[in-house]
Amino acid sequence: MVLDLDALTPSVAWVDDKIEIIDQTRLPERLDIVELSSVDAVVDAIYRLAVRGAPAIGACGALGVVVGLDERCPRDTIEARAALADLVEIIGSARPTAVNLRWSVERVGNAAAGGSTPSEIRSRALAEALMLIDEDRVACERIGEAGRRELTGLSNIMTHCNTGRLTTAGWGTALGVVYAKAAAGEPVSVMASETRPLLQGARLTVWELDDAGIEVTLMPDSSSAAAMAAGKVDAVIVGADRIVANGDTANKIGTFTHAVNARYAGIPFYVAASAATFDPSIATGDDIPIELRPSLEMTQWRGRQTAPENAATWNPAFDVTPAELITAIITEAGILRPPFDQSIRSMLGSD
Amino acid sequence: MVLDLDALTPSVAWVDDKIEIIDQTRLPERLDIVELSSVDAVVDAIYRLAVRGAPAIGACGALGVVVGLDERCPRDTIEARAALADLVEIIGSARPTAVNLRWSVERVGNAAAGGSTPSEIRSRALAEALMLIDEDRVACERIGEAGRRELTGLSNIMTHCNTGRLTTAGWGTALGVVYAKAAAGEPVSVMASETRPLLQGARLTVWELDDAGIEVTLMPDSSSAAAMAAGKVDAVIVGADRIVANGDTANKIGTFTHAVNARYAGIPFYVAASAATFDPSIATGDDIPIELRPSLEMTQWRGRQTAPENAATWNPAFDVTPAELITAIITEAGILRPPFDQSIRSMLGSD
Numbered sequence A, B: 001m002v003l004d005l006d007a008l009t010p011s012v013a014w015v016d017d018k019i020e021i022i023d024q025t026r027l028p029e030r031l032d033i034v035e036l037s038s039v040d041a042v043v044d045a046i047y048r049l050a051v052r053g054a055p056a057i058g059a060c061g062a063l064g065v066v067v068g069l070d071e072r073c074p075r076d077t078i079e080a081r082a083a084l085a086d087l088v089e090i091i092g093s094a095r096p097t098a099v100n101l102r103w104s105v106e107r108v109g110n111a112a113a114g115g116s117t118p119s120e121i122r123s124r125a126l127a128e129a130l131m132l133i134d135e136d137r138v139a140c141e142r143i144g145e146a147g148r149r150e151l152t153g154l155s156n157i158m159t160h161c162n163t164g165r166l167t168t169a170g171w172g173t174a175l176g177v178v179y180a181k182a183a184a185g186e187p188v189s190v191m192a193s194e195t196r197p198l199l200q201g202a203r204l205t206v207w208e209l210d211d212a213g214i215e216v217t218l219m220p221d222s223s224s225a226a227a228m229a230a231g232k233v234d235a236v237i238v239g240a241d242r243i244v245a246n247g248d249t250a251n252k253i254g255t256f257t258h259a260v261n262a263r264y265a266g267i268p269f270y271v272a273a274s275a276a277t278f279d280p281s282i283a284t285g286d287d288i289p290i291e292l293r294p295s296l297e298m299t300q301w302r303g304r305q306t307a308p309e310n311a312a313t314w315n316p317a318f319d320v321t322p323a324e325l326i327t328a329i330i331t332e333a334g335i336l337r338p339p340f341d342q343s344i345r346s347m348l349g350s351d
Helices: A039-047 A054-072 A077-092 A099-113 A118-150 A174-183 A200-211 A221-229 A255-265 A340-347 B039-047 B054-072 B077-092 B099-113 B118-150 B174-183 B200-211 B221-229 B255-265 B340-347
Strands: A012-015 A018-022 A033-036 A156-159 A189-193 A215-219 A235-238 A242-244 A249-252 A269-272 A318-321 A328-331 A334-336 B012-015 B018-022 B033-036 B156-159 B189-193 B215-219 B235-238 B242-244 B249-252 B269-272 B318-321 B328-331 B334-336
Touching (some): A012 A054, A012 A118, A018 A054, A033 A039, A033 A054, A039 A054, A054 A099, A077 A099, A077 A118, A099 A118, A118 A174, A118 A269, A118 A328, A118 A334, A156 A174, A174 A200, A174 A235, A189 A200, A200 A215, A215 A221, A221 B221, A221 B255, A221 B318, A235 A255, A249 A255, A255 A269, A255 A318, A255 B221, A255 B255, A318 B221, A328 A340, A334 A340, B012 B054, B012 B118, B018 B054, B033 B054, B039 B054, B039 B077, B054 B077, B054 B099, B054 B118, B077 B118, B118 B174, B118 B269, B118 B328, B118 B334, B156 B174, B156 B221, B174 B200, B174 B235, B174 B269, B189 B200, B189 B221, B200 B215, B215 B221, B221 B255, B235 B255, B249 B255, B255 B269, B255 B318, B328 B340, B334 B340
Parallel strands (some): A156 A189, A235 A269, B156 B189, B156 B235, B189 B215, B269 B328
Antiparallel strands (some): A012 A018, A242 A249, A249 A318, B012 B018, B018 B033, B242 B249, B249 B318, B328 B334
16 A cells, blocks of 8 residues: 555644644544634644644644734734734743744744735735745655665564654654655554553554554553564654754653663664754753653543552653664754764754 | 551451452552452452452462351261362352462362361361461562562662562562561662553552552653663562573563663662462473453553554563573572572472
């Protein structure tokens, strides 16, 4: 089967002058496509995680500025610019820690502010938002293609968390490689780890790959050593939240464990990430702050207890995989190989 | 704080001529002590996993034979022996794969059958059942004490699944070491991994340690590499389902992953198990059959979906940790060290 990527429902789309999103809070039970035609609806969707994943949130927020201009119908340029500034502030604050969201809406605001009529401001905002989305799609496609070539002949891919079309405006980073293989008609199947405590692998990765007709098998997070020993994994590919100067990589809790297992099993371990993920201002992973999340995520599942109510928990959002465990980093600018301090510097043009 | 082990509620006890068990299906929400005063109640409790863990099930079944004799009130020795045979068959079949259950009730049946009156048959059955429970308690205490000495100065213990007083008639195997440290007044705290998919660590280990006043922190299974790198773990101790001739150890899925992480972090990795766990008839772990469990365990949690309904899953009950990753095996006969083929043979007296 050759996969037609364009036939799949994207997480965020601009349809008939409105935003359409997949409501991710309803997955995996239901595929609900929700129309967002007001700023309130956009902010609410971002706030309640109906749309999630930094690039997807950014895309939704960027288009939200256009929805807001349409809603407010500014009568002149002064009103339009004031509305723009207001919308950037409102939408940019929907999730305070989402750096990508603020960056995206500000970019749309700055591009649009130069327009000399309300209509031109609106059309500039839309053009910038669509350009931003297109850039994300292109980056995903390039990552996917670079990964596809790198992983020639490796068809059993293990991944962690969710890094696909539910996370980005395009086909994703780690899952982008999987989609690229399927689109090229190459054999590919995925072992998806559950990703406790929020189960993004179980709920989202399994859903989106199955929806695309790609073979996917759900495995407990803890089973990676056993899966590798059983010959079920040719390569591991994960995404990244932040990659620092020496290649140490912060990503969803569990990534580090899978990397250690891959090293023990002699299986290649790849990180797939866009250039925006690199943070050369930090020297090593020791200096990456790790967010600790609330106990409730671990003691309940949708209202049903999973542990004693008052259990003390250690619930880090991320872990840091040491660069020494990473075979290569797949980016839209190509494959980075060790020593990563040099290859990262060279890609970022700071050499 | 010095822990008084005898002050804690055991999983199975003989009180006023009846069995009392902790109903483990109600944990962690409630501590329900259930009285079992009929064979139907005993079989039901074993079948619905109100009592679980091979030694605890064996203890409950053994005492169940006495409950059955009391219920049937045999009028003569012939009737008593017939009842005995019948009870062994009924209780021994409550869980077909529980080898320890059948072994325990047969042992009680054989010991009692030699009695020359109904009353003597009953008293022999009870004596044998209590002896069996006492042997389990003593084995746990010896394992705990051997582990306590071995782990002198190591106070932050990571464990997986549930291996304590909910699993045995005594204080457990891996958790037996933790209880022994607490009982000796030594500092001890536990990092307990959740143990997906059935969450025995989250539900049971956290409950029983907290109930005993021992500091316990719940962690996602996948976080073990991060926890070790963060200095939260001095040693890992796990139980075992089966240890074969070369020391390869089958235990709850995830054990192998924790062992690989411990090796990477340079942290000692211990298995704690009674002599009954060793199976020298199997040469290496390659020959241990691995039970695959149903998808429903991974796609739902107490009626709430955790993954798409029809997700394909890989849900092995166990994995096999290679002997090379095991620092030592803690048994009631002392500490076994590599090379395990020799130390195991020597302990089992087949040298």
